Amino acid sequence: MAFNRFVSHKAAVVSVFVMAILVIFVALSPFTARYGVNEAVQAPPNYFLTPRANAWLGTDDIGRDLYSRLIYGVRVSLVIGLFSAVISVVLGCLIGAVAGFRGGRFDDVVMRVTDLFLAFPFLVTLLVMRNVLGSIEWLRPIIGDLSSVRFIIVLFAVFGWMGVARIVRGQVLALKEREFIEAARAVGASRWYIVRRHLLPNSIGPIMVALTFSVVSAIISEATLAFFGYGPQAGDGATSLGILVGAAKSAVNPGFWWLAVFPCLTLVVIALSINFIGDALRDATDPRLQRDS
């Protein structure tokens, strides 16, 4: 039933295919990428070549193949997106479920903190808290250096949970009053049992939707940070989608269109596909929408 509704969302089906192809390309990067991440396509002069046979999408300022670098970059971005989304959704579910179920002081504090962070412009919060997290000495061995991929994942996870917590809390508040929860409580089920066996499984739809949107927002946030020079600096010329999009900034004025168009397009295609999948998941799992087809 839910599956049929998902399939009826045509854009989402196309998006699933696009993402599948992308993931396969990225997972098989030893075979799909034509050059190493830091490898020039030919002996100099090799910089700023337009797209051609030995560099399908052209080359960058030091003669590296943009096509291969896009594959490596997307790999890093997808890792960041997936890991930070999973961590923030797990955190958000736990905090949101407890806040909604217990209410009281804990609920108040969590919701005020969430409001506080969501009120600021996102980039400002991200930049300031990046520095705050990075300046805590004893955390350094656990979450890595300011410019490491691990640090970025932790940073996004620390902020990502709030939106999820809000959604799960709303869901739990609505479910809490239903008869089957009352029945469970009447037969003596513990709170933790009710949360685990009834509340979370019944909120699985919105949680899945939140997960997909978390992935997008992490990928876009990484690109934003990298665009302004605060992103991960994966060593040895390694790259991420954000670094490639950031390099587009300086390629505009000389008119090196391929360096701007292809990374931007890749970012948009990824964001659009995941957004469509999330939208279809919402339609498919929301029981109030009875669109039979």
Add this chain to the structure above:
Amino acid sequence: MLRYVLRRLAWAVPTLLFITFLVYIALRTGTDPVASYKRVNARATPAKIQQYIDANGLDPNYVRGYFRWLGNFLTFDWPRSIKGSREVWPALKDALANTIRLGIAASAVGIVVGLMLGVFAALRPGGRRDVAVNTAAFVGISVPPYVSAILFQLLFAVYWSRWFGSTLFPTAGVYPPGHTGFDLALMAKHMVLPTFVVAIQIIAVYSRYMRSSLLDVLSSEYMRTARSKGISERRVLFKHGLRNALIPVVTIAALDVGAIVGGLIITENIFSYPGMGMYFLTAFGDGDFPLLMPWMVIIVFSTLMFNLLADISYAWLDPRIRLE
């Protein structure tokens, strides 16, 4: 109503103090203002450094330091910026004016076009134009502002001048370099691309809000009642449909200011537009504490005010809601 507004305003003061205190701590631990002062003024004497610490309230004790800073801030005794030792208020004032201008232009375009598209889509749900608007909105949401900014610059400035000899729109600043005085037409021309970039996001979001809100209203009972009374379809739509559909949208508009400011920060930076966003990113890059704190105060203050505005407009538009 008046009592409610007054009470909210009274509450805004402790909230503002509390949030600026948190921001103060975050900026102090995150940017280390004393270190960035020493970085710029490498040969500063200990007395100079002490004077800087006093002026900015950078006491080792955070609470005491915060009140110190607050005292200076309230008496308008603002310390000068670290870099270039400039007065903070003139720079902040100019940035604020530029951003407000860009923000109003972009919000006006974005909200008007977005609402119209939303209505357009909701009149025939599931139809071809509904699908078109929905898809376009999805694309708009998925395109980060810097991506659209880069592509616009590439198309309208760089390649346009290659194809047609002259650029269609300038891509940087408010005026061309070297220009002095006020020139509305020139300023408007510089604002076209940044306005459009910010407006895309707003259009995408509002067309979706408006569509779903109007669809909810159209399927409600009182619409059927209005029709059954024999009122013309046009009147039903405008008098009963649109007015009610706008209620949630207006509230969201006031609450969304944070998101719009976020888009402005990114856009301003790409177009070298001297607004609040450029101001923040430059000051943040230099770790310039005297510049950053007043900026934060303005952002927090405007967020609180727009929140209040959202609640008031909600009650004003919907008489069923009582603010007590």
